[in-house]
Amino acid sequence: MKTWQQLAEIQPRVIDILMRTLQKNRLAHAYLFEGSKGTGKKDVALQLAKSFFCESLEETEPCQQCLSCRRIEHGNHPDVHIIEPDGQSIKKQQIEHLQKEFAYRGVESIKKVYIVGDADKMTASAANSILKFLEEPNGTTLAVLMTEQGKNILPTIQSRSQLLSFAPLAREPFIQFLINEGISRTNAHLLASLTTSFDQVKDLVQEDWIAQARSVVIQLMEELYGRPSQLLFTIQEKWLGTFKDKAQQEIGLDMLLLWFRDLLFAKLGNLNTVSFIDQVDSLEKQALQSSQERLSRHMAAVLEAKKQLHANVNPQLVMEKLMLSIQEG
Structure with a gap:
């Protein structure tokens, strides 16, 4: 009561x-x-x-x-x-x-x-x-x-x-609500950062799509910072196969934004509100490789990629250009 x-x-x-x-x-x-x-x-x-x-x-x-x-x-x-x-x-x-x-x-x-x-x-x-x-x-x-x-x-x-x-529920109550609905803690934290709509959550968790998408984002970021030669292969084989339509591709870019935001949080020592809660070790290691200014440029590059996606630029081209921009900047 x-x-x-x-x-x-x-x-x-x-x-x-x-x-x-x-x-x-x-x-x-x-x-x-x-x-x-x-x-x-x-x-x-x-x-x-x-x-x-x-x-x-x-x-x-x-x-x-x-x-x-x-x-x-x-x-x-x-x-x-x-x-x-x-x-x-x-x-x-x-x-x-x-x-x-x-x-x-x-x-x-x-x-x-x-x-x-x-x-x-x-x-x-x-x-x-x-x-x-x-x-x-x-x-x-x-x-x-x-x-x-x-x-x-x-x-x-x-x-x-x-x-x-x-x-819509504030972040913490919404996370707890999702957990009570049977969604895993790791997925609940990410979903609560992406949306406050339970209807959209239901769509994203169908056939475990959000878990697969989350895994691809983590792999892409690991390769960006540790194995850059694998980036194009992962975009072709994993990213495009997971983020198939424009709505999913936009969610994928939103997840990249959240990763870079988590890196900023790690840089500032504020890990209480990260979206990728089980990736703290990776976030802390990657945060050491970038300044706050560089991370801000990375986030701006993701936002530019979203504009290109809305302008109907080829999704593979959008992602390849984005990764190249991030590597250079």
Whole structure:
């Protein structure tokens, strides 16, 4: 269980808005929580339900000990209803069942809370059905709709809900979230440096692509600093075979940028935030071979390579020119 203060560490803006609303006892009848997976939407929704029902509320903080708080924590409160997609979508029948619940008096009080997960997956008929509740708000009923794709929510639903946008997780919480999702610690650190979108992470880890890409980047950097005669062979045999389309090639260049940034961190003795966390020995050795100014030039060369890639220059030519530029400068 989390407190509002703990949740504020993850989503300070959202929690500040809700805290001020709770203090004034002016909760909206419906909220639309928008944000990528892992940003705390469901935790905040359940905490809001606790504050709504708590029998011993301390200002805005639910006590976590009363019967209502404990039932919500364990998912068995009779007046808190959670709807999730049935298969690939939320169907009209699920919303109709919810509407029947609207008509009943709360089992233990007049209050009710409805939490709809993946609200963008409502079928058109389901979305239109839920509008009835949103168009006829009841002060004793609270609805929270959650989505990762706010643009896919009907404008009529958006206009009848208070939108709260959940920011991407900060680096350290995002790393821990990825680890909890079963991603290795080494890959999690690199992924958290590349993106804050869990959807993009899911694409990158498919068929272990990120691990293969990471391995190629490490090999290329080892050869740049130790076996430069092998560079062109590795570009032809490994790099082009791993980074196949423009999107992957751009990610590869981003990974090179992160390597040079890690070298700068190693140069400065700051190894706490490196992206390639298992390569500290190599980073420290390579950092001895370059000045900060030279590393900055290397990073500028990678950024120039990204521009060339966007201009549709041949990817092999881009990489060969980049490696030559780095060797010379």
